[in-house]
Amino acid sequence: MVMTRRSDVRLAVATVPGDDRAIALRSVDAQRAALGAALAARRGDVLAACQQAYCDAYPDAYPDDDPERVRADPLWEIHGLAVSAIARWLQTGQAADAGVRSEIASLGRSAVHRNHAADFVEQPASPGPEIGSAPSRPPAGPDQVPGHTAHQLSVALLTKLNFWWSDATCDVLAEEGCRLGIDAAVVGEAAAMVERSSRASLVDMAARYDAEISVLQDHLAHQARHDPLTGLANRAALLDRLERALARLARRPDGLAVVFVDVDNFKAVNDVLGHGVGDAVLRETAARLIADVRPEDLVARIGGDEFVVLFEDLAEPATDGARLGERLRARVGAPMRVGDDELALTISAGVAAVRGAGLTTEEVLTEADAAMYRVKRSGRNRVAVVELGGGAGPVRFAVASGLHAALEQGELRVVYQPLWDARTGGVTGFEALLRWEHPERGTIMPREFVPVAEESGLIWLIGAWVLREACRQSVAWAGTSPAGPRIAVNVSGRQLAEPAFVDEVAGALAASGLPACRLVLEVSESVLLVAQEASRQVCSALVDLGVHVSIDDFGTGYTSLTHLQRLPVDQVKIDREFIRELAGQGDTRVMGAVVALAHELGIEVAAEGVETEAELATVRALGCDVLQGYLLGRPVPPAELDGRAGTPRLALRRRV
Ligand code: C2E
Ligand code: MG
Ligand code: MG
Numbered sequence: 001m002v003m004t005r006r007s008d009v010r011l012a013v014a015t016v017p018g019d020d021r022a023i024a025l026r027s028v029d030a031q032r033a034a035l036g037a038a039l040a041a042r043r044g045d046v047l048a049a050c051q052q053a054y055c056d057a058y059p060d061a062y063p064d065d066d067p068e069r070v071r072a073d074p075l076w077e078i079h080g081l082a083v084s085a086i087a088r089w090l091q092t093g094q095a096a097d098a099g100v101r102s103e104i105a106s107l108g109r110s111a112v113h114r115n116h117a118a119d120f121v122e123q124p125a126s127p128g129p130e131i132g133s134a135p136s137r138p139p140a141g142p143d144q145v146p147g148h149t150a151h152q153l154s155v156a157l158l159t160k161l162n163f164w165w166s167d168a169t170c171d172v173l174a175e176e177g178c179r180l181g182i183d184a185a186v187v188g189e190a191a192a193m194v195e196r197s198s199r200a201s202l203v204d205m206a207a208r209y210d211a212e213i214s215v216l217q218d219h220l221a222h223q224a225r226h227d228p229l230t231g232l233a234n235r236a237a238l239l240d241r242l243e244r245a246l247a248r249l250a251r252r253p254d255g256l257a258v259v260f261v262d263v264d265n266f267k268a269v270n271d272v273l274g275h276g277v278g279d280a281v282l283r284e285t286a287a288r289l290i291a292d293v294r295p296e297d298l299v300a301r302i303g304g305d306e307f308v309v310l311f312e313d314l315a316e317p318a319t320d321g322a323r324l325g326e327r328l329r330a331r332v333g334a335p336m337r338v339g340d341d342e343l344a345l346t347i348s349a350g351v352a353a354v355r356g357a358g359l360t361t362e363e364v365l366t367e368a369d370a371a372m373y374r375v376k377r378s379g380r381n382r383v384a385v386v387e388l389g390g391g392a393g394p395v396r397f398a399v400a401s402g403l404h405a406a407l408e409q410g411e412l413r414v415v416y417q418p419l420w421d422a423r424t425g426g427v428t429g430f431e432a433l434l435r436w437e438h439p440e441r442g443t444i445m446p447r448e449f450v451p452v453a454e455e456s457g458l459i460w461l462i463g464a465w466v467l468r469e470a471c472r473q474s475v476a477w478a479g480t481s482p483a484g485p486r487i488a489v490n491v492s493g494r495q496l497a498e499p500a501f502v503d504e505v506a507g508a509l510a511a512s513g514l515p516a517c518r519l520v521l522e523v524s525e526s527v528l529l530v531a532q533e534a535s536r537q538v539c540s541a542l543v544d545l546g547v548h549v550s551i552d553d554f555g556t557g558y559t560s561l562t563h564l565q566r567l568p569v570d571q572v573k574i575d576r577e578f579i580r581e582l583a584g585q586g587d588t589r590v591m592g593a594v595v596a597l598a599h600e601l602g603i604e605v606a607a608e609g610v611e612t613e614a615e616l617a618t619v620r621a622l623g624c625d626v627l628q629g630y631l632l633g634r635p636v637p638p639a640e641l642d643g644r645a646g647t648p649r650l651a652l653r654r655r656v
Pocket of ligand 1: 432463492552608610
């Protein structure tokens with residue numbers, strides 16, 4: 001069957017030399033009935049057009065290319081039913097009842113799951129020659145990706161099937177309308193009904209899809225933050241909470257204590273009494289710790305027999321921390337009955353007592369761990385305390401006032417970390433990362449001073465400087481060709497909130513000569529989630545300039561899929577904590593669905609913080625397009641890349 005495009009046919013309807021009198025004499029109802037009957041008679045043509053589109057889009061779906069097999073596929077029952085429903089509506093004026101609608105929906109889902117899921121599992125990017133060292137992913141199928149993936153894939157397929165069906169049905173309606181000399185208005189009304197049905201089923205699918213994903217997300221979000229053995233918070237949850245608690249200290253006179261607890265001789269329990277008893281000991285230890293603290297304190301298990309308790313709001317963090325650590329030691333150290341055994345276990349504890357801001361979670365945990373270690377070395381079963389920080393105001397103030405001078409005296413510099421193309425293994429670009437070379441303190445990392453710069457408004461000046469510097473450097477390396485490597489620059493929420501930021505970006509591009517398409521602006525997901533209308537408009541204006549916008553730290557804020565669709569972004573960058581958890585726990589379903597959807601929407605997916613081979617394998621299996629991480633290349637000063645960054649595919653290729 002040769003299909004005429006709908007617009008052509010409409011034109012033909014308008015100009016066909018028909019029997020005007022005959023048309024005018026026929027009532028609208030009679031015309032509808034005639035059109036309905038004609039559509040019903042050409043049900044086979046609609047199906048054939050859909051089948052043709054399907055075979056063109058998925059040439060491997062029926063490798064033997066047997067038209068009989070294609071026609072016999074139960075997949076097409078849904079299209080047949082839908083055509084009949086439209087024809088019936090034209091003939092009788094009755095819309096499909098709920099029974100028919102739900103039959104269509106369930107036929108669609110089951111047909112796709114049964115027959116087609118395997119054909120549409122995204123195959124991993126074929127490894128280029130230099131990618132060989134990474135373990136290649138076994139061909140995935142519905143068995144390896146139970147239930148959810150089949151559904152996730154069916155969404156893409158169902159969407160296409162829907163469009164093919166509505167196109168083919170409208171084409172036939174237009175052809176028949178023309179042949180029978182039916183009023184253009186009647187044909188148009190029928191076509192509108194087809195489009196409405198198609199849209200309704202798409203909306204229904206999207207809603208169901210979002211609902212399923214959000215249930216999964218809740219479940220995985222809980223899993224991602226809890227230790228399965230004891231039900232306590234895990235390391236990620238502790239780091240989060242501690243980070244917030246440390247930040248709050250800037251505005252508070254009191255302090256906090258982090259107690260690092262380690263069960264003495266736990267290895268011997270495991271080795272001698274078995275892992276079953278070991279697990280029971282850990283669960284009992286957890287229960288005793290929880291029983292001994294206030295609900296607002298946090299108890300976490302962060303490793304085999306390592307627990308951490310966070311106490312906030314302590315007027316005297318050192319003395320209070322020592323007292324609390326001592327109490328935990330006494331409580332957990334009481335004899336413990338496990339099965340038939342009575343165990344007398346002791347613990348060693350290190351307390352980091354903190355006052356004032358300026359310390360990182362890493363520093364605090366390391367100090368508490370080191371204090372605990374000193375106890376271990378000096379005979380166990382004791383508590384040691386270390387005091388950190390010295391008053392919030394002075395530390396923060398020193399950073400803020402020093403930053404101004406740093407900018408003026410050229411103490412800020414930018415380092416560059418390569419971004420790799422997952423498919424070819426070549427370098428696609430670099431991320432510009434800020435450093436402060438402090439004359440006394442040495443290199444200060446952005447997490448320590450960027451928040452202060454944001455608070456004081458200095459980020460505006462600093463951000464503008466980084467942007468210009470990064471654009472200039474990129475041109476120095478690779479000239480002004482649009483095909484050169486991209487340069488990614490981090491943008492803070494404060495910058496994005498200013499409409500003048502668009503001019504700032506345009507100015508940096510003009511001054512350096514960098515083509516807009518080579519600039520990627522990374523905006524943290526947390527910023528976009530709370531972004532006001534003004535920031536959204538800035539974002540859109542940036543996209544209009546031709547620069548790319550990337551959602552950084554993606555996955556931490558649970559951007560909904562629908563949300564993703566509305567943002568004018570062309571890249572998402574999955575957060576490294578997320579990658580770490582995915583690689584560790586092996587459950588990649590939610591992220592897999594997000595990657596698939598992002599690709600459906602034409603959004604590129606980057607993965608940051610790839611540190612291990614296991615993480616590399618995970619992000620490649622997810623289908624990420626761009627990779628970044630210490631495993632592949634650390635951030636380095638520009639001089640180390642000079643002469644190579646312009647021809648990155650030759651010089652930097654290593655081990656993607
Ligand atoms: P980000 O944009 O998510 O940048 C990635 C951070 O992860 C960088 O830390 C990078 O050095 C680090 N990283 C890269 N690969 C790995 C890895 O394999 N393992 C681990 N553990 N880390 C890895 P960095 O340079 O400390 O920057 C931290 C954050 O500071 C950045 O996170 C970004 O949000 C912010 N930042 C950096 N430069 C700027 C800037 O010029 N302006 C603004 N507003 N923020 C900046
Ligand atoms: Mg970034
Ligand atoms: Mg990031």
